[in-house]
Amino acid sequence: MRQNALTVGMDITALEQTGHFFVWHAGVDHTQVKNGEFNIDALLAIIQGQARQLQARIIMIDALDVLLRVFHDAEQREDQLYRLNTWLKDQGFTCILTTKVFPPPKQNTGFDIADYMADCVIFLDLRILNQVATRRIRVVKYRGSGFIPNEHPYLITSQGINVLPVTSIELAAYPPPGPFVSTGISGLDAALDGGYRHGAAIMISGDSGTGKTTFIASFAACCCDAGQKVLFASFEEASPAIIDSMISPGIDLQPAVESGRLQFHIALPEALGPEEQLFDLLQKIALFKPDHLVIDSISACRRMGSDTAAFDFLVRLIYSCKMKQITCLMTDQKLPESPFAATATAAISSICDTMIALNFIDTGDHTDREMTVIKSRGTHHSRKHENFHISDNGIVFLQKTTAQGGR
Amino acid sequence: MGTPAGFPEYRMRLFVAGTERNSVMALNNITNICRTHLKDNHTLEIIDVFENHAAAMAENILLAPTLVIDTPCREIIVGNLENERQILTALGIR
Structure with missing residues (x-):
C-alpha cells in the first residue's frame, strides 16, 4: 500500500x-x-x-x-x-x-x-466505451449540502486524483476576445477585418488537402516571429512530419522551434481517455503559458472514445483557453456529404467565435480552392467566396479582398 | 492420557468484548468445558479486547468472541461456543 x-x-x-x-x-x-x-x-x-x-x-x-x-x-x-x-x-x-x-x-x-x-455517499464508476476507459464520480447524497448531482470524470495521475467537473465552468466569468492578431496570411487578415482576435476560438474546416494545416502553420509561424508563444497540439502527425510538410508551402517552423516559442504537444487520440488527454494538454498549457494554441485536428478527438467524449474534451478545452485568454485555432475535417464541418465537433460551432470553411471548386479542367468566412463575431468580415492557392511562399489570395466587399 | 506436572496439555486464550452477550456466553461455555473435560490439565487466558487492543491487533483478531487454541493443535474458533462437541473435536478429545 x-x-x-x-x-x-x-x-x-x-x-x-x-x-x-x-x-x-x-x-x-x-x-x-x-x-x-x-x-x-x-x-x-x-x-x-x-x-x-x-x-x-x-x-x-x-x-x-x-x-x-x-x-x-x-x-x-x-x-x-x-x-x-x-x-x-x-x-x-x-x-x-x-x-x-x-x-x-x-x-x-x-x-x-x-x-x-x-451522511454522504459517493459513487465511483469505471466505464469502457469504444475501448476507452473513463472513471466517473458522482455524489449520490450529501446531507445538508447543495451538491452537484451530475457525474464527473476523474483521473488518477502521479499527482493524485483530479476531478474535472464540466459543470463548474462559469460562463459569465471569461473575458471577451482581445485585439486582432495577424493570421499570417494577408488576404485572410483582410477578409477577417483585421485577423483573428486574441483569446478567441477559431475553427477552420475543410476536406483533406484544402490546406487546413497550412493555415494554422502560417498563424503559428507569424506569431512566433512576432515574439509570441504558440503551442501546436497534433492528434495526427509527429512534429518532424509537420515541420517537413510545411517546407513545400514555404513556411519554416524550425526557427520558431529553436527559439523555444513554438512547442509541440503530440498525442494519439486512442492512447488515453479524453480526461487524461485534457489533463495532459492543460498541464502543458500551464507549464508553457502559450499566447495561442493551435490544434490539428479536432475531428481526431472522436477517436478518444465517442462523439460525447470528443465534445466534452473540446468544450472544456475551449472554455479553459477562453478563461486564460489563449487563442484556440482548430482544424476540423469536413465530411463529404455536409456543407460545413459535420462531425460531432460541429456541435461546438456555437462556442466558436470565428468559423472558416475551405472548399475545392471544380473549374472544368482543374480544381481551385476557396475560402468562406462563415462567421466571425464582432467583426465586419467578408461574405464572399475567396479564391486562394498554396504557393511556395504560403497561402495567397487571388483577388484583392476587402472586408466590406460582398457583404 | 498423562499429565506432565507444571505443563498443561491444553492452552487456550479467549478474546472477549467486555460484557457483550456473546462474549459472556462464550466465557460460560468454555469454562464449563474446562471444568468437565480438561480439569487441571489446562490454562485459559481471558483477554478483554477493550482493555488490551494490542493483543487483538497482534493476532488480527477482528471478531469477538474468539477462542484461540494454542495447544495441542492450533485452532481459531469464533462465536459464542454454543457447540460443545465441535470444541471437543478441536481439542482432540472427541
Whole structure:
C-alpha cells in the first residue's frame, strides 16, 4: 500500500512519521472455525485503542465488504453495519469507508442499509466505451449540502486524483476576445477585418488537402516571429512530419522551434481517455503559458472514445483557453456529404467565435480552392467566396479582398 | 492420557468484548468445558479486547468472541461456543 500510494503522489511513510497517521492491515483469517454468534467488536476495540493513542478523529476503512463476508446472511451484515454506525456516532469519529457495489441481479446483500446510514455517499464508476476507459464520480447524497448531482470524470495521475467537473465552468466569468492578431496570411487578415482576435476560438474546416494545416502553420509561424508563444497540439502527425510538410508551402517552423516559442504537444487520440488527454494538454498549457494554441485536428478527438467524449474534451478545452485568454485555432475535417464541418465537433460551432470553411471548386479542367468566412463575431468580415492557392511562399489570395466587399 | 506436572496439555486464550452477550456466553461455555473435560490439565487466558487492543491487533483478531487454541493443535474458533462437541473435536478429545 505504501508503495502503491507513492505512484499517485502520496507518501504514507512520511505521514506515519508525523505521528498523525497509522495504517493497519486488518487481514481476515479464513481458516477460523465458526461456532455460534459473533460480531465485529474486536475490530472496533482495535480502532478505538489505536485512535486514542494517536488522538485520531478520522477513521478510514477500506473494503468493509471483505470483512463482512464472514457473516453469512444479509441480516447479520445489516446488524454489523448498524453496530458500526452507532459506535462511530458514540465515539464522535468521522468515518470514510469503501465497499464494493454488488451488481444486479439485485438481492439483499445487507449493504443497502449503508446508503441510508451514511451522511454522504459517493459513487465511483469505471466505464469502457469504444475501448476507452473513463472513471466517473458522482455524489449520490450529501446531507445538508447543495451538491452537484451530475457525474464527473476523474483521473488518477502521479499527482493524485483530479476531478474535472464540466459543470463548474462559469460562463459569465471569461473575458471577451482581445485585439486582432495577424493570421499570417494577408488576404485572410483582410477578409477577417483585421485577423483573428486574441483569446478567441477559431475553427477552420475543410476536406483533406484544402490546406487546413497550412493555415494554422502560417498563424503559428507569424506569431512566433512576432515574439509570441504558440503551442501546436497534433492528434495526427509527429512534429518532424509537420515541420517537413510545411517546407513545400514555404513556411519554416524550425526557427520558431529553436527559439523555444513554438512547442509541440503530440498525442494519439486512442492512447488515453479524453480526461487524461485534457489533463495532459492543460498541464502543458500551464507549464508553457502559450499566447495561442493551435490544434490539428479536432475531428481526431472522436477517436478518444465517442462523439460525447470528443465534445466534452473540446468544450472544456475551449472554455479553459477562453478563461486564460489563449487563442484556440482548430482544424476540423469536413465530411463529404455536409456543407460545413459535420462531425460531432460541429456541435461546438456555437462556442466558436470565428468559423472558416475551405472548399475545392471544380473549374472544368482543374480544381481551385476557396475560402468562406462563415462567421466571425464582432467583426465586419467578408461574405464572399475567396479564391486562394498554396504557393511556395504560403497561402495567397487571388483577388484583392476587402472586408466590406460582398457583404 | 498423562499429565506432565507444571505443563498443561491444553492452552487456550479467549478474546472477549467486555460484557457483550456473546462474549459472556462464550466465557460460560468454555469454562464449563474446562471444568468437565480438561480439569487441571489446562490454562485459559481471558483477554478483554477493550482493555488490551494490542493483543487483538497482534493476532488480527477482528471478531469477538474468539477462542484461540494454542495447544495441542492450533485452532481459531469464533462465536459464542454454543457447540460443545465441535470444541471437543478441536481439542482432540472427541
